[in-house]
Amino acid sequence: MSELRIGLVGTGGIGRTHIERINNTLQGGKVVACADPVGAFGLSVAEKYGIKGFENPIDMINDPEIDAVMCTTADPYHEEYVLASIAAGKYVFCEKPLAPKADACKRIVEAEMKAGKKLVQVGFMRRYDEGYKQLKAAVDSGKYGEALLLHCAHRNPSVPADWDNSMAVENSMVHEIDVLRWLLGEDYATAEVRYGKSTNNGPKDLHDPQIMILTTKSGVRIDVESFVNNKNDYDIKCEIVCDGAVLNMPKPNYISVNANATTGQAMYTDCFQRFADAYNAEIQTWINASKAGYVDGPTAWDGYCCQVAAAAASKARETQTIVPVEYDEMPDFYKK
Ligand SMILES: NC(=O)c1ccc[n+]([C@@H]2O[C@H](COP(=O)([O-])OP(=O)(O)OC[C@H]3O[C@@H](n4cnc5c(N)ncnc54)[C@H](O)[C@@H]3O)[C@@H](O)[C@H]2O)c1
Numbered sequence: 001m002s003e004l005r006i007g008l009v010g011t012g013g014i015g016r017t018h019i020e021r022i023n024n025t026l027q028g029g030k031v032v033a034c035a036d037p038v039g040a041f042g043l044s045v046a047e048k049y050g051i052k053g054f055e056n057p058i059d060m061i062n063d064p065e066i067d068a069v070m071c072t073t074a075d076p077y078h079e080e081y082v083l084a085s086i087a088a089g090k091y092v093f094c095e096k097p098l099a100p101k102a103d104a105c106k107r108i109v110e111a112e113m114k115a116g117k118k119l120v121q122v123g124f125m126r127r128y129d130e131g132y133k134q135l136k137a138a139v140d141s142g143k144y145g146e147a148l149l150l151h152c153a154h155r156n157p158s159v160p161a162d163w164d165n166s167m168a169v170e171n172s173m174v175h176e177i178d179v180l181r182w183l184l185g186e187d188y189a190t191a192e193v194r195y196g197k198s199t200n201n202g203p204k205d206l207h208d209p210q211i212m213i214l215t216t217k218s219g220v221r222i223d224v225e226s227f228v229n230n231k232n233d234y235d236i237k238c239e240i241v242c243d244g245a246v247l248n249m250p251k252p253n254y255i256s257v258n259a260n261a262t263t264g265q266a267m268y269t270d271c272f273q274r275f276a277d278a279y280n281a282e283i284q285t286w287i288n289a290s291k292a293g294y295v296d297g298p299t300a301w302d303g304y305c306c307q308v309a310a311a312a313a314s315k316a317r318e319t320q321t322i323v324p325v326e327y328d329e330m331p332d333f334y335k336k
């Protein structure tokens with residue numbers, strides 16, 4: 001196959017950035033068509049990029065001219081389009097979360113096993129970020145002793161007005177749930193969510209900030225501050241306290257500017273700036289692997305495990321208790 005012909009469903013903010021990165025920057029693939037659950041919107045984006053538009057996303061997924069699918073719709077639509085891609089036997093990249101609820105992720109896992117072949121990659125792009133990769137390499141090297149504690153922060157300037165408490169975990173902190181599980185190489189045992197004093201700057205149904213506390217099966221304790229209406233910058237922190245050292249994620253920086261008798265430094269204000277290189281590496285890896293006939297990234301099983309932990313954290317928040325994270329046993333299908 002000379003070029004992977006991609007059909008993208010979900011032409012909102014990130015969908016359009018993926019069309020641009022694939023068609024202008026990356027190699028080996030082209031977004032040749034797009035569609036959206038809001039049909040007319042999908043058609044208008046297709047016109048803007050000069051690619052084929054489909055009114056109905058399922059027709060696009062089933063079109064023989066489409067080799068692989070990207071699903072970048074709002075979270076509740078992921079299940080339908082990922083299942084349709086699996087039914088069509090096509091590789092599918094699904095933005096995180098695989099689906100907001102663990103039972104929907106489980107249905108995807110079951111459909112993929114029934115198809116007999118891994119087809120799904122989940123959009124946890126932080127695994128491709130240079131800073132997280134360096135942290136993982138340092139932990140895996142064993143040179144710094146065992147990881148004991150992790151202190152993390154996930155700060156966004158703002159989130160849309162329809163956000164509620166469940167999205168803080170299911171949509172936002174799910175990035176930490178995935179990347180720290182990958183970094184430490186183990187699953188979670190318990191989840192807990194505690195509130196600080198809330199800002200008045202966010203949506204009315206969101207208590208912000210929140211602190212999620214996770215423990216892994218071996219007992220590593222992780223705290224994550226989620227503050228998604230800080231009105232300031234997009235700031236991601238990860239500090240790992242090891243037995244013999246403290247490891248800190250490097251902060252990608254802008255230049256500092258001395259002017260007007262002040263030293264200043266611009267800051268990232270969104271994930272597209274902060275993780276630009278990671279998105280490119282993630283999607284290039286997906287294109288290469290899809291052409292070669294395999295999945296090389298976070299799997300549907302990873303997506304399921306993350307939403308199981310997110311559900312435990314949500315329950316912990318509602319009950320203000322510590323909740324066990326209880327996964328199904330990993331099927332052999334995902335062990336290879
Ligand atoms: N990996 C990441 O860091 C990352 C970053 C952003 C989003 N995401 C994920 O990607 C998915 C999509 O997020 P998004 O930020 O692109 O959402 P978005 O709100 O920009 O778009 C979502 C949907 O809203 C509707 N919509 C948006 N703009 C519209 C318009 N002008 N007219 C009509 N309808 C419109 C469309 O149906 C569209 O598919 C989500 O699952 C999200 O979690 C991941």
Ligand SMILES: O[C@H]1[C@H](O)[C@@H](O)[C@H](O)[C@@H](O)[C@H]1O
Binds near residue numbers: 173228
């Ligand atoms: O969908 C976005 C995206 O995943 C960002 O990377 C994250 O920082 C935001 O909190 C989330 O709302």
